[in-house]
Structures are given as C-alpha cells and as structure tokens.
Amino acid sequence: MATPSKSKVFEDWMEWLNRRGLDWGEPCCWACGRHWGEKYCIDNPQASREEIIDNWNNVPLQICHIIPRQFGGEDDPINLFLMCSDCHDKAPNTRSREAFLEWVEKQDYYADLGERLERELKNFGLDARLEEVNAIMVDEQLKKELLRSVGLHMNQARGGSQITLSSIVAVLAEKLNSKLTEY
Numbered sequence: 001m002a003t004p005s006k007s008k009v010f011e012d013w014m015e016w017l018n019r020r021g022l023d024w025g026e027p028c029c030w031a032c033g034r035h036w037g038e039k040y041c042i043d044n045p046q047a048s049r050e051e052i053i054d055n056w057n058n059v060p061l062q063i064c065h066i067i068p069r070q071f072g073g074e075d076d077p078i079n080l081f082l083m084c085s086d087c088h089d090k091a092p093n094t095r096s097r098e099a100f101l102e103w104v105e106k107q108d109y110y111a112d113l114g115e116r117l118e119r120e121l122k123n124f125g126l127d128a129r130l131e132e133v134n135a136i137m138v139d140e141q142l143k144k145e146l147l148r149s150v151g152l153h154m155n156q157a158r159g160g161s162q163i164t165l166s167s168i169v170a171v172l173a174e175k176l177n178s179k180l181t182e183y
C-alpha cells in the first residue's frame, strides 16, 4: 500500500481531533499542539469540507507511523499520525498503540517553550527581572528593535535557519543591561 496523503490521514482522524478540541481549520502538531499561526489557517468560515481537508497537505507536518514498519505497522491511516519533526524524532518506537497515544497526551509545545524560556532567562541572569523583561515584550518599539537585533544574529549564524531562544534572550539581556547604564 502506498503511503496516503496528509489530507487522507487527517480525514480518517477528524473525529478524534474533534474530541481533542482541535480546530480543523487551524492545523497543528497532533502531539505537542505546535501551530504555525496564520500561515496555514483557514479563516474563511464558508470554507468547504474539501478545502479544509486539502489544506492539511500544505502544513509542515510529517506522516508518522504509530506502530513502526519494523514492528509490522502498516501504511494505513489508522496507523498513521501527523506530527512536527521534533515530535517525530522524540516519539516512542513501540508495538503498543495505547502507549503511543498515552505519550501523545503528555506532549505540550507551549509548556516546553515556557520551561526553556525560563531556563534561558536564568542563564542570562534575567529570571529576577521578569517585570523588566515583560515591559520590553509589550513595548512595540522595543520589540521591533529586539527582533531586528535577533535578525542580525540570525544572519551571522551558520545556515541561519533558526532563531534560537537563547539568542532572543541574549539580545534581551543586552538591551536591559544597556538600559541600566542610561540611568
């Protein structure tokens, strides 16, 4: 059997996704819930069922086996699952569908991001200065400056494909420290 398209996999899982409270028009990783903002969102409330289903082919999610091929898992939508590349890397190789789905329940991209951010803030000694950090994040002008500086860092990086959390926090730290000397 040829591997079905992402849309086909989505179609088979629609009811399950619905029960989990996932909006079909806002594609995200089925494990961690990571989504891509407006880029793949279907805003149009008049969108047809076909449009919504088709849209899942465009999302940067990977088709993953619940039971891997080496354990006899088939390329059938019931054994396939859409996940981001990070979750695909981390997912358990198991013969148990239940174990896989239990693992899925425990993934949370945004909680992880919060924890990583907290760690990076600590690394730069900013964890005690959360009020100042928050003040920067709500100040539009400062936020723009911050993003520009991160962009600069990104271009210098090898490949420059990803803005890391630590580079954002590093710029934030620079900003806060230079602000201190202004006073």
Ligand SMILES: [Zn+2]
Pocket (backbone or CB within 6 Å): 029, 030, 031, 032, 033, 034, 083, 084, 085, 086, 087, 088, 109
């Ligand atoms: Zn994920």
